[in-house]
Amino acid sequence: MDATFPRARKNQLGYKTTEVEDFFQRARRAYDGRPQREDPELDAERIRLTAFSMQKGGFSTAHVDAAMERLEDAFAYRERQIASRLHGDDAWLAEARTTAQVVANRLARPEGERFDRVSVLALGYNVREVDRFAERLTRYFRDGWPIAIDDVRGVVFTAQRGGYRESQVDLVLDAVVDVMLAVR
Template identity: 85%
Template structure:
């Protein structure tokens, strides 16, 4: 945040309305300071390491009148892209482009193998009493991802990052689906 000549505080992101939930501003601001230090190569001694994957997994508490979730999420996606690009540059210098691409191909093959499983059996299911991701919706999205990996069909990285599935009793185990989607994002960032 910065203070204007008038003394008013200028927020980094637009805020949700006073009665609506947004991200806790203090947490977002601290994370951005930490990310800046990490990106500049000057982390504080007590900073945890930060990379593209950790940025993707970042979550903030909610507060009424906090930062707009859509604006912060968009900024985090751009930040993740910047960190991934820098990580690729460093890995390419240290190990060469071929090693980096080889790892991405290996990850892509693991994901493609998972997606090639029969519909309704691509992921573990939760019990019939618990809710998981809607099997039909996940399988339909998995078919799109299969076309991306197998045929080069276009799909935007934001489509993968922002996909939302309905809940269903006896559906797919959410954590497992989310891990595969994270791996897809990793591959897409690697081959950009």
């Protein structure tokens, strides 16, 4: 598979082309059910967590990120189809409901206390911004208010000394994406 993407300008950073092309070749083999022995196992979650090195004049990050989201969606859909055949839709949806409840419980915590804080000397996510986004997610889970999966995938928080621990916030956002993909 030739995974060619538009390139960033020569003096701008983009994703390292060899890494991106290698990844998409492995992804194609995995999706087609023909992985090579040395290929790591690939699923929707691992696609979401994949990161590429940067290089000047590399592939456009926006184009690669969009392709990665489509690839994640395709793997998630296939995973759901397989799980539904093996265990039935009820089991799949029960797991999604359990994850949604764990996320909803986290988001129901009081403002400023939803996640652990980093030291006042360290940078974390801006507490007010995260709490504001958490309210949107709470309305999604509690009231069914619409929110796009791309809004969750693309949310960006500014840094703040003593802010929320980034890894915890990111894990919850990943769980939200998992739930959204599961109930599509």
